[in-house]
Amino acid sequence: MESPPGPHRIRPVDRECHRMNKTLIATLLVSTFAVLSLSACSDHGHEHAADGRHSPAAGHGHDHGPGGEKITHFTDKTELFVEFPRLVVGEKSAFAAHLTQLADFKALATGTVSVILSGGGQPDEVFSTRAPTQPGIFRPEAEPRLAGQRELDIEVVTADFTVRHRLGPVTIYPDRKSADALAAEHDEGGIGFTKEQQWKVDFATTEVIRHAIRPAIAATGTLRARPDGEALLTAPMSGQVQPSGTFPHLGQVVKKGDILAYLSPRLGGDTDLASLQANARKAGVALDLSARERARMEELFKDEAVPEKRVLTARAAEASARAELDAAQGRLGQYGGSAGGVPLRAPASGIIADVRVSPGAFAQEGSLLFHIVDRRMLWLELRVSESESARLAAPSGASFRVEGIEKSFDIVPGRNGRLIATGGAIDTATRTVPVLFEFPLPDERLRVGMAVKAEVYSGAAREVIAVPGSAVIDESGVPHVFVMTGGESFERRPVRVGTREGDWVEIVEGLEPGQRVVSRGAYLVKLAATKTGEIGHGHAH
Template identity: 30%
Template sequence: MIINSYKVLLVFLAFAIFGCSHEHTENKEETTSSISVTQYNNSTELFMEYPQLITGTEAKFLIHLTDLKDFKAVIQGTLAIELVNQFGNKITANEDKPARAGIYIPVIKFDSPGNYTMTMTLSGSQVSDKIIVKDVIVYSSAAEVPKSEEEKSSLISFLKEQQWKIDFATEPVAKRKLRSSVPATGEIISKPEYYSKVVSPVAGIILPKNNPNFPNLGSFVKKGTVLLNISPSADASSNIQKIKSDYLLAKSEYERVQNLFDRKAAAQKRLDESKFDFESKQASYNSLIDQIKFTENGYAIVSPIDGYIENISANLGSQITSGQELVTIINPSRLILRANVPASKFEYANNSKDASFKIEGYKKELRISELNGRKISVSSSLNLENRTVPVYFEFSNPQNKIKVGMYAEVFVKVGDSQESVSIPESAIIDEDGMHTVYVEVEGEAFEKRILKTGIADSGYIQVLEGLKEGERVVTKGAYQVRLAALSPESAIGQGHVH
């Protein structure tokens, strides 16, 4: 919680530039001592302003409430207020709704001095929260009020009404585990066993009457599902029979030579040759059997894997030749990231077990280890065109959102994780080559800081100098805060009543 006492200088000209609708008196240089409180709670941010509190005098509280889900104004909900001092004296107030979006303005009169604890209970469909503010001091007379401190002149004013109108957010400076990385370019490719180009094992024709369920692009098929039926040409059956006969003959010959070899009646070379011939013809036959079923509609071509139909190279009524490509099927549930690591950095990447990457259309930086992934291999050769070595990572594809062929910005992790003070990279603005952030000093006051930064990892960057743990930096809307600092005319208009 941040509590400040300061002098509010009412300068009409400056506020007119901002389009301010504050309530003012006729005295252009009137000063009034005020208290401000900034506090982050479970679901809301509180920014509260009120005058020095004196018994017997009504005091107007400006209670700004921000919904931390989206950093927008709380626009509905009741606010029950209870103040209790150390002597047990209690005061209550209730506000049925905000006076304006995000702002409750209760007027409270204190009968007894003391140190009060203020409890605010917000109840609404948008957000609910319990807010406790300590050290609300009420004085017996104006003479007891301590002298106010001068407001820090270097602070940048950026009101809650300005923040609520834009995409705005803050985040605390915190320690996180970060790892160094080697940057690389990359591409998403399919796993070989999750990719299949289905070809026709026979020549024939795709008759419309025999293919009422002709496949559709993008449709999902299970392994063994009939993709299409081919009515064979006259010599198709004899070709299939020949493949089967060749397989059976090679099998018989291999078994015969194996028997001779066992009786030392055949040489090792002859056994190896017969084994190679058998395994080759067995593979051809098994491939044929896996791909087709014999039905009354001809030869049914089936899917060899689970996956989505990526391409269809044949049409109803078309003539098909043996070996012609028919359908391409991809299963995107597991994919491969190929990272092209510069040869000069290869030694570091070679020992890496993890990587993160950014892809087109995806704001979040993804991490291999968090996607049930792992490094699977490193190429044994160098790409001479760009002097890189491919490193391959396998990972699960959440909701199949990542597409084969996407380009990636890759960060191959090296070394051990180290706990470091860090902030989101989105908080940083490059100003003349310097890493700059805007720190929320209190609810409507910000301070520019120039940082010395270190390693970056998964959307966060190490802070070596310029920030302390627990401070809050602007992660969304920092550019608008910068505009408010550089040029009041560029800032978004103000609108609350003081």
């Protein structure tokens, strides 16, 4: 009755739910995340017989017997994990259809789910339910009228999409005796991780595919601003910092030339800013008096009341007073004039990334006051080890990661960045070669100065078997993945890894295209594996 499982269909046949008293072991994950502390049996609302099988449904008046099927099937929008007993003509058989949305791997909360029996030269039979009994679990009941070999489909209709899971052939038995005559296959066991657990955590699976990966060279480095996109504004002399309106703050956008604050300097000896201002005013008064005296002497000279020498002396006195005023104003102008200090101007456009001074604080000459960065364009400065430097003939791009952000960032010259330069000499201290890329800011969480782990790509791409890097976990130095063997069962699989490009890792040995691996939440399955190896699926419906 069973067709071979393909890349989108996992179908263990004739397994029965068993050993339900052990399902509480699934609560081993409580110490890691409280939301997983659930009893799979109670979640589904089924009562169970002493041997762990479903007890007869209310009003059905019979036991389904030991046989049954569990099928896992994928479409482009949904994952279906369905359990149902052997189908018998005239008997109601409850399907437990667990539906997961592949967009976020969360439970499908609404929709109509229909069991469709077709083929065999007989009319179609359709059995539907219009809502889940709980998010993600739909329970249509099928009561077939026609025996024989039929095709089984499960159709899902929501407000956003309609999909059909084509599950292949299924036998409709003429009576319960013939259905129970076939021995049930034993559960294959494996690592149990129920759908209810998967839906409540950050969990996802990904199909193993063939993916083009470029040869990569491991590197470390730092995110930097461009040379003209970063500035450190320091105190040009010792003095007190005064605001020029609103005092600068973190994250403030500034333009080159904007006055951020004023610095009132400490002057030598007994001189202070007030003295400079007084001297300038005195020089102004002296100039005014000398100008009046010069004008008076010129009028008296016209009347021949004074000799010419008196006029020349008055003119010289006025010129001297003007020079004194100019000098006083020049000295005062060096310290901001009427504003009361030296203007501190933004040397570059960008955002204020650091403020090291408060209004009214005293700053020593050369101390850092403000750090300004322009993050619109960043530089990725990488260091490649001397042993790998020979492969840097023509870097074709790079990919990097930073702590705290799961995804990697790719730089593709000509598309979202460019190669600035590759170093032509080995750094004698670090024995590395620098490689520099420029790229526009792809994520606001990136900060200038962040340390990165990166790969520099060099050479032509080749097609390999690959999985997301998040699917591979290290166990005592051996890389492993968790392969999905059923909707709620997984198998630990050691693998041999090769080249890594961005979020993808080459699998040299251990996997085949079409299989599915846990790509998010692998560590949680690893925790489940420490306790659930002996309980199989640890869950019944």
